[in-house]
Amino acid sequence: MTSATERLRAALGFGDPFAEPPLESLPEDLQGWAGRDPVLRRAVEIVRPRLVVEVGTWKGQSAVFMAEICRELGLDAAILCIDTWLGSLEHLVDDRFRPLLGVRRGRPTLYEQFLSNVRARGLEGYLTPLPQTSGTAARFLQCRGIVADLVYLDASHEEPDVLADLEAYWPLLRPGGLLVGDDCTANFPGVVRALTIFARRHALEPRVEGVKFVLRKPDVPTVRVRATEATATLP
């Protein structure tokens, strides 16, 4: 029987990203942001996912955390990691963040770091990278009919990007699945504003726990009917 990861890789058509050694093997460095959060642990424990889609992976702190929980729980799970591995706006504009990109030959080495970290932890059977922008990746997943049990959103924190990511990944989540997002704080007003707009638009009630927000996709699609229309169709 094939594993969830083998089925995912076959659906994507990219092969096994760990079949060859990385071009550059780097010592383990799992620096990241709020990637080992209890909210993520609880989400994995509740959903017991077959497929997690992570949007915004960086060096892999949160992805490795979720993969280790899946391994601990004995789940046949695949975690798809979507990232350009080029960093976000805040990593470029803030002088404190730029050194974290590990720029070599004029380009960040985040992807090489991610691959090395996954190998160091022996998690090749769980994690699959998709180096792509979040928008194109979402459309690609839709073309391939891929449906996630759990989505973790932690890519750009700019309002239009977050709103676009929420709109793009919500349809890829199965009914009853969870979408967890990061940085719902005053430090990232764009995330808060995008979440507010999205939740109102889709009649959802986000739960905010620490810096994370959680949205549960209703089991049955919500049908919003205006009072006048409802009255008109009543017998």
Ligand SMILES: C[S@@+](CC[C@H](N)C(=O)[O-])C[C@H]1O[C@@H](n2cnc3c(N)ncnc32)[C@H](O)[C@@H]1O
């Ligand atoms: C805050 S970091 C992710 C942190 C990570 N989850 C962790 O546990 O440390 C955000 C990541 O999103 C990626 N990113 C930003 N905008 C993106 C976009 N439009 N498409 C794909 N990736 C993007 C950046 O390259 C960066 O690696």
